Amino acid sequence: MNKNKASLNPKKIIIWTFLFIGAVIMMTPIIFMFSASFKYNDQIYDLTLFTSDFTLDNYIYLLENTDFIVWLSNSLFISLFTTFCVLFFDSLVGYTLAKFQFNGQKIVFIAILSTLMIPTEMLVIPWYIIARDFGLLDTYLGLILPGIMTGFGVFLMKQFFEGVPDDYLEAARIDGVGEFTIFIRIALPLVTPALSALAIFTFLGNWTAFLWPLIVSSSAELFTVPVGLASFSGEFQSDWELIMTGAALATLPTLLVFLILQRYIIRGVVLGGLKG
Amino acid sequence: MLKSIITIAITVLLSCSSRAVEIDYWQYSYKSRIDAMDKLINAFEIKYPDITVKHTNFPYAQYRTKVAAAVSAGEGPDVVQLYYGWLSDYRRAKILKPLSNELFPRSDIEAEYFPLVRLMKQDGDYYALPTAVRSLGLFWNKKLFKDAGLDPETPPETLDELLKMAKKLVKRDKAGNIIQVGLTMGPINQDHNWWREVLVRQFGGTPYDKNTSKVNYFNDAGIKAFEYYVRLLTEHRVSVVDFMDKGEIAFKAGRAAMHIDGSFVLSTFDRARRLDYGVTELPVHNGVKANFSSYWVNGITSKVNKKKQAAAEKFLKFITSEPAQQLWLDEVGELPSRRAVALREKNLKHPKYGPFIRGLEYAVTTDFKSESAQRKTFVDMFDRVVLTNMGIIDSLRIGAMEDQIIISEAQKR
């Protein structure tokens, strides 16, 4: 499209203004959430964003009186561990399906692809029964197990590995490099954009996951942030400024990561979205 | 030499570990309850050094499922706290064992506890005992009473006074929006209990028949009771439903002048700064006093083996003992289930516990088949009138029908 840097025609200014208003509206919930988290109880019902006597009391109260730190670290641990597993296994399977010929290859691929059709909501009931029968209710393993491999990731990685030229891999084979080493050392580095896309989706998915953690975890020490946040309204008699503080704490980590890695994250999301 | 020392050491260790018993205790998480139970467990472990108690807590919303799932898989608690309304379900699912008549004699229970505990007796056996019970009371905000020109020390005594005062206490902004309610309304919180067991009785009815097998409120009394409740909102406009999301929050924030709730909110209100409030017995009507009581009981689960049986029984006895009940009252604000403790002079005269304890004398307990589903029938009954303009009688008919279906379904099982 035609992009004249200097052109400042009125149409563009109008467009820009509308986009700016839209952006402000989009950010409003987040801004009010943070603003309320710094206010005293009797101030949160007025519309001013910043009060002169802002307070950290809510944060202190929350950290001292709830298990919020535990929930944050649970969420972090579960999301990171799951992401790591997904990256490893999904790319291993995707690589194998893309770069090897073997009997049953097609069936395996279609089978794994077909799991994309099955919604989590359908699986939680059987998962719950399995977890109960194997004593996994209310354990980290129970929380993590259903998510450590995904059909989506396998599909995504297979797409990308198909774009890796066979010559590279053959050259290594001739040099006598082991197959697993070829995968780790040669193939994986060639698909880092895909890996980072998968990592973003998996991490975000686990960080915000609610239904399964709600079902499988029962003691507060095992809650993830969303489950903890949902439960604490009942236990702490929902004071809005405290709930906003909790919501802010849940939002802060992803927000910070985004502000640092903005460009990569958007690129990753686009990549994952379009190829997946 | 060394060999024999080691042998002895091992034998000693083994005998120690075989003598020490660990039992699991579960209750739902609520801060003051957890703290109180931890204190009781400490005292118990000092008294019985060979028994340790592991205390586990789950949020209320998931508690019931977790217990059922765990015990059915042979895991979970040895002694468990459950809502009284779940007893039939739990017994049917064989989660609980009956209490032995030698250690917990039926006649003693019936003599020492408030009569509402009898709901825990099924087919001649007691299955569980409460540490504490709760009843409803009317909270009022003294400052708001004074601001409205009412005597801050005189709360309403009858339903008519309640309405009259509520009208004076409601405040609106310039646009006509209510910014302070006279009386909180939360059908999904405690109001469904207030309506079912208190208002219906005060207007001359009984909510269910004797065995709780038939809904009995679709009649004149039920209609009048329902009318009274609905008109607080539709005609007299003294309230906003779920004001500030939950009546309790509004009262705590000083935006609600009156609020009906259980004794367990006392600790919440006491933590609120600048909240000067009082509690009184629920208002009477037609000279009828009524109150609703609910409670949590402790039972021994069916997974307890012989080795743990004695320990579990000792623990149950301990946490339902008189000192335990006094501690529970002081720490949690829940009322003793033993008359002897409840009716102690200092408890009965207590400005905040007193009204609730006095309410216990005439309180009744609903034999819920499914508390959440039956609660929903009332919430929907109310919403149909106020949100979709259905007539009071039509909505009550539907509500009674839905409630009856739940009861009949439960009896079929």
Place this chain on the structure above:
Amino acid sequence: MTVSQKRSLCAWSFIGVPLIYFILIRFYPSLDAFSIAFTDWDIVGEKKYIGFDNFIVLWDDPIFWIVLSNTFEYLLLGVPISLLLSFVIAYFLDQVRFGHGFLRACYFIPFLTTAVAMAWVWRWFYQPVPVGIINLGLGKIGILQFDFLRSTTEALPAVLAPAIWAGLGFQIVIFIAGLRAVPITYYEAAKIDGATSWHILRVITLPQLRSTIVFLVVISSIGFLRIFDQVYNMTQEGEGGPLNATRPLVLNIYKAAFENFDMGMAAAQTVVLFTLLLIITIIQLRILRK
């Protein structure tokens, strides 16, 4: 061993463990869910096979039909609104240079938030005066307040709004990527022919974006059909009220399974959900093949 045998062995050793995982954690549970759908089971006692009884009960249950129509309402409001908004924003945002990164970030950030956290923020916004900031704001300019979550008609859109809000950022960046993939020569050719920008949009841009649009329709349809977090956290006691006005299928499944222990009835509803998703996917494949 031949080279191809060796490589085949290697392949199986790579996918062996994952395959077992997929069988145990994906396939077996899916089949199990279907089988539970035909039982009467309270998780504690014995499973009793009762044929299609659960489905018959569902068919006769008026609440199930309300739930189903709510679910479609989420879908039929959510998909067009979110796609239209995101396309318009993406279309104009793509033309803007000044502050492009900043604007894009503002639109994108909600996508990174936790639905549960934001549900509570929105729940606060929707409160009547003197709590909720929307009604407070309206009060300041003299407009009578909305009931939002306490209304049988306003509650569902009110619950839907944060779901749309959170998904918008993703759709915008995908749309922008799609717009940029349209070959510039097409536009240049059109310009030479003297086409208006409206004409270009209709004849070139939209047809070129077809696969992007289909992709987003499917993704967002699946998302709105499975709405749960917002409803669970925004309605009183997570009941999906008032009068079931906001209760979606997944919440009904959750309540049946994990509050009433009616596993058979819950599983039967997951089969319904599965069927809905299947239909959508098949339609997508059809459209893409054309």
